[in-house]
Amino acid sequence: MTPVRVLAVASEVYPIVKTGGLADVAGALPLALKAHGVEMRTLMPGYPDVMRRLAGADEIRRWPDYFGGPGRLLAASHDGLDLFVLDVPHLYARPGNPYVTAEGIDWPDNGLRFAALSRIAADIGHGLVPAFVPDVVHAHDWQAGLAPAYLHYDGRPRPGTVMTIHNMAYQGKFDRDLANAIGLPRDATFDVHGLEYFGGISFLKAGLQLADRITTVSPTYAREIQSDEGGMGFGGLLRERAGVLSGILNGIDTEVWNPQTDPHIAYRFGTNDLTFRAANKAVLQQQFNLDSSDEAPLLGVISRLSWQKGLDLLLETIPTILGEGMQLALLGSGDRDLQDRYQAVARANPGRIGVVIGYDEILAHLIQAGSDALIVPSRFEPCGLTQLCALRYAAVPIVSRVGGLEDTIIDIGEADASDRDATGFKFAPVTADALSGALRKANATFRNKGAWRRLQLSGLATDVSWRNRAGDYAALYRDLIARRG
Numbered sequence: 423m424t425p426v427r428v429l430a431v432a433s434e435v436y437p438i439v440k441t442g443g444l445a446d447v448a449g450a451l452p453l454a455l456k457a458h459g460v461e462m463r464t465l466m467p468g469y470p471d472v473m474r475r476l477a478g479a480d481e482i483r484r485w486p487d488y489f490g491g492p493g494r495l496l497a498a499s500h501d502g503l504d505l506f507v508l509d510v511p512h513l514y515a516r517p518g519n520p521y522v523t524a525e526g527i528d529w530p531d532n533g534l535r536f537a538a539l540s541r542i543a544a545d546i547g548h549g550l551v552p553a554f555v556p557d558v559v560h561a562h563d564w565q566a567g568l569a570p571a572y573l574h575y576d577g578r579p580r581p582g583t584v585m586t587i588h589n590m591a592y593q594g595k596f597d598r599d600l601a602n603a604i605g606l607p608r609d610a611t612f613d614v615h616g617l618e619y620f621g622g623i624s625f626l627k628a629g630l631q632l633a634d635r636i637t638t639v640s641p642t643y644a645r646e647i648q649s650d651e652g653g654m655g656f657g658g659l660l661r662e663r664a665g666v667l668s669g670i671l672n673g674i675d676t677e678v679w680n681p682q683t684d685p686h687i688a689y690r691f692g693t694n695d696l697t698f699r700a701a702n703k704a705v706l707q708q709q710f711n712l713d714s715s716d717e718a719p720l721l722g723v724i725s726r727l728s729w730q731k732g733l734d735l736l737l738e739t740i741p742t743i744l745g746e747g748m749q750l751a752l753l754g755s756g757d758r759d760l761q762d763r764y765q766a767v768a769r770a771n772p773g774r775i776g777v778v779i780g781y782d783e784i785l786a787h788l789i790q791a792g793s794d795a796l797i798v799p800s801r802f803e804p805c806g807l808t809q810l811c812a813l814r815y816a817a818v819p820i821v822s823r824v825g826g827l828e829d830t831i832i833d834i835g836e837a838d839a840s841d842r843d844a845t846g847f848k849f850a851p852v853t854a855d856a857l858s859g860a861l862r863k864a865n866a867t868f869r870n871k872g873a874w875r876r877l878q879l880s881g882l883a884t885d886v887s888w889r890n891r892a893g894d895y896a897a898l899y900r901d902l903i904a905r906r907g
């Protein structure tokens with residue numbers, strides 16, 4: 423196996439900084455790639471959390487003026503990850519979320535902040551760090567979308583480039599006047615085959631247009647984004663580039679998500695013995711102020727509260743949940759209106775609906791370990807990770823039939839047609855009615871203990887690890903390198 427060197431570029435990396443699924447992937451994929459002969463280093467911005475955790479990092483370059491202020495490139499290792507950190511205090515030394523102010527508004531200089539990240543990625547691609555000259559630069563989401571563009575417009579010999587879409591809805595749109603400040607040729611910003619996007623520029627488009635390969639995180643989402651609706655403005659571009667676009671399913675870190683060793687759950691349980699799930703359910707009911715009952719099916723949700731995730735539809739099914747004698751434990755944060763509406767529903771239905779607004783990793787583990795079913799009613803879902811964690815923790819997924827949810831869950835009605843066993847419930851179209859129908863079906867199945875247990879066991883038997891999926895990335899890198907000669 424020829425060793426391959428890949429520079430990954432990501433704006434968040436678990437366990438150092440995380441706002442969503444991108445961090446999980448950026449944190450787990452490099453570890454899984456080691457077994458496939460891929461040496462991956464990951465470049466990320468030096469936010470305060472990163473600088474605190476990587477206090478012993480080595481400085482490898484320093485600039486008096488990097489995009490308007492002093493900057494440094496650092497190298498560090500953390501939890502098995504090899505990292506490059508771009509420490510540019512005037513761009514990244516800000517409290518809180520990496521992308522938005524405390525009021526939830528995008529930082530006004532986000533264009534500059536993430537252009538700086540991509541610029542250094544391209545320079546590492548050109549050999550800035552002689553000890554690590556990558557064969558491939560792998561950009562994740564719009565924040566890294568300019569890396570393939572810089573490498574393209576630099577017009578020098580360059581490594582191969584891969585652009586991965588974790589979420590088409592975030593496109594990194596800016597004014598084209600930014601071009602000067604970020605050192606891209608002005609022509610590039612007027613070119614429909616470059617960065618031009620409805621009179622402005624889009625960093626995501628830059629990556630989609632100029633990377634050698636495009637991937638997204640499930641085969642179904644790879645198809646969906648080639649339609650005008652699913653492509654959210656990029657359907658035509660992606661149809662043109664269909665020959666270099668593929669979908670590789672996400673995995674999860676099965677060490678972090680392991681019910682046998684999980685330090686965050688009340689009672690650990692093994693794959694052959696689910697008896698302790700009931701004890702976790704009791705703790706979860708307590709934490710969410712729900713009536714203690716083993717008989718009532720407990721539905722869990724762990725999610726960002728956004729239009730994408732379809733949780734407004736779940737609100738409409740509250741009468742079904744109550745009418746069927748089920749309970750709901752929801753952990754989420756995001757859209758203010760949805761937060762308020764969920765809190766109101768919880769106040770109106772004590773003991774039956776429990777809501778925690780916030781971001782809480784530990785509680786997320788307990789929900790996976792203690793809820794009977796996990797609901798993911800997304801309008802679109804590139805892959806989805808919570809349903810994979812649910813399979814690993816024997817919480818039966820109830821999901822909409824879109825994107826990676828379609829690819830990772832086998833519906834109870836589909837099982838006969840395939841040679842694989844059912845692992846959950848899928849519904850379509852993505853409406854409150856269809857979701858209500860799935861909830862009723864799940865409730866009826868829950869009452870049949872044998873049938874429910876079969877669902878749980880086939881979920882537990884599903885491979886949700888990165889092992890094989892990392893192999894698909896390794897094969898893609900090798901193929902790209904071979905074709906570029």
Ligand SMILES: Nc1ncnc2c1ncn2[C@@H]1O[C@H](COP(=O)(O)OP(=O)(O)O[C@H]2O[C@H](CO)[C@@H](O)[C@H](O)[C@H]2O)[C@@H](O)[C@H]1O
Nearest residue numbers: 442443444588725726754780781782786803804805806807
């Ligand atoms: N309130 C909360 N408290 C604690 N933990 C919370 C939480 N809300 C969410 N999480 C955690 O954050 C992660 C979310 O991952 P998802 O894949 O579900 O969605 P996201 O839309 O962020 O990611 C995008 O990128 C990923 C990665 O490719 C794709 O799977 C996905 O479809 C795409 O939308 C999970 O690990 C989940 O447990």
